[in-house]
Each structure stands twice: as C-alpha cells, then as structure tokens.
Amino acid sequence: MSYWVSVITESGIFAILALGLDMIWGWCGDFDLAFYGYLALGSYMTMVLTIGKPVPPTQYILGLTLPYPLAIVVADVIVVALAAIIGAVALRNLREIYFAITTLGAVSALYLVVEVYTPLFDGYNGLFGLINPGQSALNLTYDGYRDVFMLIVLGILAVTYLVVQRLSSSPFGRMLRAVREDERAASAYGRGIFFAKYRAYLFGAALAGLAGGLFAAYISAFNPSAWTPQELLVIYAAILVGGRGNPRGVIVGVFVVYIGFIELTRYLPSPASRPEFAPAMRQVLIGLLIILMLRFRPSGIFAERAGGGRESRDLAAAKRAEVGADA
Amino acid sequence: MNTFLIDVGIGLATASILALSAVAFTLEYAVSRIANFAHGELLTIGAYAAYSGRVIFHQSIIGAAALAVAAGALAGLVLNAGLIEQFRGRHAITVFIATLGASLIIQNLLMIIYGAADVSYTFGQGSLHHVGPFLWTTSDIEVIVSALVISGLLYLLLQRTKFGKAIRAVAQDRVLAQISGIPARRVVMQTWGLAGAIAGFAGFALAETIGTFGPSLGFSYLLLTITACVAGGIGRPYATLGGALVIGMAVELLGDYTNSAYKLAYGFGLLVILMLLRPNGLFVGRGMVAVRA
Numbered sequence: 366m367s368y369w370v371s372v373i374t375e376s377g378i379f380a381i382l383a384l385g386l387d388m389i390w391g392w393c394g395d396f397d398l399a400f401y402g403y404l405a406l407g408s409y410m411t412m413v414l415t416i417g418k419p420v421p422p423t424q425y426i427l428g429l430t431l432p433y434p435l436a437i438v439v440a441d442v443i444v445v446a447l448a449a450i451i452g453a454v455a456l457r458n459l460r461e462i463y464f465a466i467t468t469l470g471a472v473s474a475l476y477l478v479v480e481v482y483t484p485l486f487d488g489y490n491g492l493f494g495l496i497n498p499g500q501s502a503l504n505l506t507y508d509g510y511r512d513v514f515m516l517i518v519l520g521i522l523a524v525t526y527l528v529v530q531r532l533s534s535s536p537f538g539r540m541l542r543a544v545r546e547d548e549r550a551a552s553a554y555g556r557g558i559f560f561a562k563y564r565a566y567l568f569g570a571a572l573a574g575l576a577g578g579l580f581a582a583y584i585s586a587f588n589p590s591a592w593t594p595q596e597l598l599v600i601y602a603a604i605l606v607g608g609r610g611n612p613r614g615v616i617v618g619v620f621v622v623y624i625g626f627i628e629l630t631r632y633l634p635s636p637a638s639r640p641e642f643a644p645a646m647r648q649v650l651i652g653l654l655i656i657l658m659l660r661f662r663p664s665g666i667f668a669e670r671a672g673g674g675r676e677s678r679d680l681a682a683a684k685r686a687e688v689g690a691d692a
Numbered sequence: 693m694n695t696f697l698i699d700v701g702i703g704l705a706t707a708s709i710l711a712l713s714a715v716a717f718t719l720e721y722a723v724s725r726i727a728n729f730a731h732g733e734l735l736t737i738g739a740y741a742a743y744s745g746r747v748i749f750h751q752s753i754i755g756a757a758a759l760a761v762a763a764g765a766l767a768g769l770v771l772n773a774g775l776i777e778q779f780r781g782r783h784a785i786t787v788f789i790a791t792l793g794a795s796l797i798i799q800n801l802l803m804i805i806y807g808a809a810d811v812s813y814t815f816g817q818g819s820l821h822h823v824g825p826f827l828w829t830t831s832d833i834e835v836i837v838s839a840l841v842i843s844g845l846l847y848l849l850l851q852r853t854k855f856g857k858a859i860r861a862v863a864q865d866r867v868l869a870q871i872s873g874i875p876a877r878r879v880v881m882q883t884w885g886l887a888g889a890i891a892g893f894a895g896f897a898l899a900e901t902i903g904t905f906g907p908s909l910g911f912s913y914l915l916l917t918i919t920a921c922v923a924g925g926i927g928r929p930y931a932t933l934g935g936a937l938v939i940g941m942a943v944e945l946l947g948d949y950t951n952s953a954y955k956l957a958y959g960f961g962l963l964v965i966l967m968l969l970r971p972n973g974l975f976v977g978r979g980m981v982a983v984r985a
Contacts, residue, residue: 396785459967461785462727466918467967473915474960481953594911598796601789641808645800652800655793659786660778 367508370515372624377518378579380619383600384529384612385572388565390601391610391669392538394545395562396461398597399451399468402475403444403570405592407577409479409486410440412587416494424484425492433498437578444574445567452566457559469594480589491588495581518579522616525572529612532568541565542610542669595648599623602651605658607665614667621666626650694825699948700941701826707940708839709901711933712894713913714920715846716887718932720768721921722863723883724776726784729791731891731917732910733798734771738764738892739899739909740802746813753815757896764892765885767798772884777877795911802907810904835897842890843933849886850929859883863927916943916956919963925973934975 382404389397414436418428431439455467479486486492500510532538543551544561552558581587599622607618626647635643658665713735720728741763745756775794779787818830828836850856858879861869870876898913899905916939924935942962947955966974 396789454964454968459971462788463967463971465785465788466727466915466922467964470915470919470960470963470967474957474964477954477957477960481951481957595796598792639804639807641803645803645808648800649797649804652793652796655796656775656790659790659793663786 367511370511372627374511374515374518374583376620376623377515377522378576378583379600379603379623380522380616381518381525381579382573382576383603383615383619384525385569385576386600387604387609387612387615388529388532388541388569388572391604391615392533392541392545393562393565395456395566396465397468397566397569398465398594399455399472400569400573401592401594401597401600402472403448403573404577404580405479405587406447407437407440407444407574408581408587408591409492409577410443410574411436411578411581412492412495413486414439415498416492419487423487423490425487426485433495433582437575440578441571441574444577445571448567448570452563452570456562456566476589476592486587489589491586491591493586496585498582514582518583521575521579525575526612526616533610533612537561537564598655599651602655602658605655605663605665608667608669609663609665610669611665611667614665614669617666622651622654697825698827699945701823701828702832702948703941703944704826704937705828705832705835705901706944707937708836709894709897710916710920710940711936712839712842712890712897713917714924714932714936715843715929716891716894717917718921718924718927718929719859719883719887719890722927722929723859723866723880724772726776726787726791727918727926728771728776729788729914730771730775730795730798731791732912732914733795733802734764734767734888734891735895735898735910735913736802736905736907737767737798737910738895739905740806740811741892742896742899743806743811743813746815747811756813756815757893760892760896761889762892764895765889768884768886768888768891769881771888772881776884777880799907799911806907808906810906812904813899814903815900831900835901838893838897842893846890846929855879855882912956915963916959919959919966922963922966922971923974925975928973931973931975935973938974 385403386397386400389395389400411433413425413427414429414431415433416428417430419425429436451468451471455464455471459467480488482488483490497507497510497514500507503510503513505513540551540556540561543554544556544558548558584591600619603618603622604615605618606622607616608614630643630647630650633643633646713731716734717728717731720726720731738760742756742760745751745759749755749759751759771791771794775790776787779790815831821828821830821833823833848856850859858869858874861872861874862876862879862883866876866880869879895910899909902909920936920939921932922935923939924932926932939959939962943955943959946958
C-alpha cells in the first residue's frame with residue numbers, strides 16, 4: 366500500500382510541475398530547458414529555510430527553521446525572482462532553438478555553481494533533513510503522515526488544475542496561443558507579445574517552485590544528481606503523451622508515463638552486477654517515446670482544444686486536417 | 693618562462709578539439725538546418741570506439757583513432773537516415789527535441805554496453821616539449837597538428853572538389869540544388885558521414901586529453917561546442933573554426949586566472965552573452981549577410 370502512496374505522491378508533484386511547464390511550452394511554444402532548475406531552486410530554498418543551522422563540515426546558506434508552509438511560499442518567491450531574470454533576458458528576442466540553447470546555458474551555469482560552490486547548498490553532497498514536516502504537530506504515525514501528505518499533494522494538484530484550466534480558456538490563455546501561432550499577427554492585433562509570454566513564464570516557474578517545495582518534503586533530501594537534464598525530458602515526454610496545451614491531457618500524461626514506466630520497468634531484469642541496467646533502459650524507452658510521439662502523434666492522447674464556439678472548433682478541425690498539429 | 697604564453701599554448705590545444713567538434717556541428721546544421729542535440733553523442737561514440745580498439749582489440753594509437761573515425765561516421769549516417777530525414781519538413785524545434793531524445797537513447801545504450809563507471813585508454817601524454825614560447829605534451833602536439841591537417845583538408849574539400857561545391861549548394865538551398873541536378877539527399881547523407889567522422893575523431897582526442905570518460909562525455913561538451921559555433925556563426929565552417937579558437941582560448945585563460953572549476957560555467961556565460969548580443973556570430977561585419985537561423 367505504501368508503495369502506491371509514494372508513486373501517487375510523486376506523480377502528483379510532477380503533474381503540478383508539468384502543468385507549469387505546459388504553460389510555457391504548450392501555450393506559448395517556448396522550449397524551456399531551464400525549467401527543472403526552478404524545481405531545484407524551490408527544493409533547495411525550502412530545505413535551507415526549514416532544516417536549521419548547518420553542522421560542520423556541512424555548509425549552506427541561511428539555515429532557518431521556518432514553518433514548512435511558510436518556507437514553501439518564501440522559496441517560491443525566490444524562484445519567481447530567478448525566473449524573472451532569466452525570462453526577461455531570454456524571452457525578449459530569442460525564440461525556438463536560440464531560446465532553448467540560451468535557457469540550457471543559463472541552467473547549466475547555475476548547476477555548475479551549485480555543484481562547485483559549497484557554501485551555497487553544500488555542493489555535490491546536497492542537503493538533507495526535511496523529514497515529514499509537521500508530523501508531530503499533526504500527531505500522526507509515519508505511514509499516516511505519508512497518506513495525509515499524498516492527499517495534500519492531490520488537493521494542491523486539484524486546485525492548480527482548476528486555476529490552470531480556467532486560465533487556459535480565458536482571454537489570457539487564448540492570447541498566448543495566438544502569439545504562439547503567429548507572433549506578428551497577434552502583435553498587429555494589439556497584443557503585447559513580450560509581457561504575455563513573460564507572465565506565463567513566471568506563472569509556470571511559480572508552479573515549478575511549488576512542486577520543488579513539495580518534492581523537498583517528499584524525498585527529504587536534494588542534491589545535484591536529482592536535477593540532471595534527463596529529469597526534465599521525462600516531463601516533456603509526459604506532456605507529449607498526454608497532449609500539449611491541454612491541462613487534462615498533461616495530468617493524464619504524467620500519471621501514464623510515471624506509473625506506466627515505473628510499473629513496466631519493474632519487470633526489467635536488474636542483475637546485481639549491473640545496477641545501471643534498469644534505469645538506463647528506462648531512459649532509452651523515454652527517448653524512444655519522445656521520438657515516436659513527435660513523429661506519429663505530436664498532438665498527444667488529448668489534443669489541444671480550441672476554446673469557444675463552433676467557429677473555433679471548425680478552425681481546429683481544419684488545422685488538424687493539415688499535416689498535423691506540429692510542435 | 694612566460695606563464696601567460698604557456699596558458700595560451702594549453703588554450704590552443706583545447707581550442708583544437710573544440711574546433712573539430714564545432715565544425716562538425718556546423719556542417720550538420722548547414723545541410724539539414726537543424727541544431728543536432730545528439731551531436732555530443734557522436735563524440736562519445738568515437739571515444740568508446742577508440743576505447744574498444746585499445747582495450748579489446750589492442751590496437752595502436754593510429755588504429756584506435758581510425759576506429760573512432762569509422763564509428764563516428766557510421767553513427768552520423770544512421771542518425772541522419774534514421775531520424776533527421778524522417779522529420780524532414782517538420783518544424784526545426786520539433787527535430788531539435790527529437791535529437792534530444794536520440795541523445796538520451798545513445799547515452800544510455802552506451803551505459804548499458806560499457807557500464808556507468810568511467811573508463812580510460814591513455815596512450816600516455818608523452819614528454820613535455822618546448823615549442824617556441826609554448827609548453828606542450830606529445831599528445832597536445834598530435835591534437836593540434838591533426839586539427840590543422842583536418843581543417844586544411846576540409847577547406848580543400850569544400851572549395852576544390854565537386855562534392856564540396858555540392859555541399860555548399862545544398863547548404864544554401866536544398867530544393868534549388870535538387871532542381872539543378874545535385875542529388876541533394878545523397879549529398880546530405882555524405883555530409884553527415886563526414887561530420888560524424890570529424891566528430892568521432894574529436895571524441896577520440898577529447899577522451900585522450902581528459903584521461904577518463906563516461907557516457908556523458910560528449911553531452912557535457914555539447915554546450916561548449918554550440919558556444920563556439922554561435923561565436924563563429926552557425927552554419928559557416930570557416931567562421932566556426934575561428935569561433936572555436938576564440939572560445940577555447942577564452943575559457944582556458946579565464947579558468948587559469950580564476951578558479952578552473954568554473955571553466956565550463958564561463959563557457960555557458962559566454963554563450964548566453966553571445967546569444968543576446970551577437971546571435972549571428974562575432975565576425976559578421978557590415979555588408980556581410982549572416983546565415984539566418
């Protein structure tokens with residue numbers, strides 16, 4: 366039973382993350398490779414705000430003992446501040462591959478600094494010690510706490526979904542898609558391109574920071590190996606499977622990819638002499654999944670729906686009839 | 693002994709490998725109009741091929757290098773036929789994401805075959821030589837000389853042969869080249885083979901210089917490669933060589949004069965700055981038309 370609790374909790378956290386990423390990639394069409402850095406920063410900040418003073422030789426900044434919910438909020442504000450800098454720089458003129466490469470450059474530089482500069486987050490070793498925040502206050506057993514935490518994550522996911530779904534079909538959501546489809550035309554209709562994209566970018570990053578704060582409590586430790594570029598590709602794969610630009614599809618995609626892959630790859634042989642075999646095989650399958658989805662069904666299981674009346678539905682049908690909704 | 697000039701010498705050795713990797717990336721970009729994110733894996737495949745040649749088949753340094761070149765070329769051909777051509781006509785960013793998927797697959801297949809632990813095939817760095825004001829190991833000299841030779845050969849190939857002319861034509865306009873009777877598909881294929889061969893050799897040289905390497909060797913080198921290409925101007929082979937020289941030296945010197953652990957971070961910082969200020973390259977003056985992204 367506790368196995369499923371972990372799987373569902375983890376999938377729920379990544380679904381929140383994926384909803385944020387989908388706003389940037391699905392709605393705005395910006396392929397952001399810095400995104401996992403926002404989850405990482407959210408995790409790191411939540412840790413240093415809650416786990417107290419470092420014990421030498423461990424080193425990290427702050428070392429406060431804020432209550433966990435407050436720490437998540439403060440951490441998220443810091444995440445959004447970082448996104449505000451990266452977004453302001455990258456979104457202004459850069460698009461497509463240039464945007465992707467620039468965000469990757471930015472996140473790789475951050476990654477290196479976190480790894481090498483130990484006084485920040487203790488370098489390679491990472492942080493440890495955020496264990497079941499609030500367990501004693503809620504007077505719960507270990508397993509009871511894990512159940513409650515799962516329910517909290519699912520509750521936050523539900524609220525996030527409702528907000529994102531609402532935004533998706535709002536004038537704001539439709540404007541972002543108009544900008545994605547044709548920046549020049551949207552601009553001619555009086556839309557402010559940069560600020561539209563920028564707002565979505567900050568909102569997406571805020572969701573990543575929130576997911577990071579939850580993730581910190583879920584695994585109670587965080588270090589550089591937890592946020593390699595590969596982790597982000599799994600999220601992109603999940604969005605591709607579920608349906609880019611469709612919030613419901615994104616959530617389904619995350620649960621399908623995470624649970625599907627975890628379950629499928631459990632049956633892979635994993636000889637004691639080759640512990641890397643099963644995880645490596647899992648990454649190979651993720652890579653294949655990305656390529657096959659892009660090649661044969663780029664719109665995913667649930668295609669993005671055009672909001673509103675018959676006219677836009679006809680338009681969407683006409684679009685689908687073309688070569689295929691391309692990424 | 694002037695330490696600055698010694699650092700410049702080391703920078704030249706770094707830049708030579710970078711130049712080879714970058715020129716291969718630029719060739720791929722020139723004919724297919726895509727940024728190949730699996731480019732780093734061509735280097736890794738070259739390095740592991742050389743490792744197999746050395747450790748399993750007991751080849752000499754020449755044999756190992758030849759194996760790296762052959763494996764790189766083969767990987768380039770397979771990548772083009774199996775992936776890039778399948779996505780022909782699709783949006784550039786779609787193909788880019790697909791190559792990202794390919795990179796994930798290749799890295800992990802190599803991990804399954806060779807294991808996650810780092811391997812090495814050192815032929816020995818050789819003794820130190822004073823060449824003018826520089827101080828190089830034998831392998832540094834081998835790398836620099838072979839980079840010069842390969843660049844020279846590439847220049848002759850592109851400027852003086854019919855194949856080179858065809859590559860340049862396809863790079864300018866694939867459809868028009870096709871209409872003019874150039875077998876564009878075959879030329880693109882052969883260019884990928886060529887780029888793969890150069891990348892394979894670069895991987896061999898990189899692994900030999902670093903000493904130990906793992907499945908992510910090329911992936912971690914990719915961003916520096918892209919930085920060099922952007923500095924020169926993506927898609928323009930000769931300018932890319934110049935860009936690699938600038939970036940290789942800059943990263944090496946910045947690293948030597950501050951903390952060398954941040955070497956790569958400087959590279960990434962330079963990349964971001966270049967993207968913002970000179971996305972078409974350092975050498976694009978007035979009156980020159982840059983290749984559009």
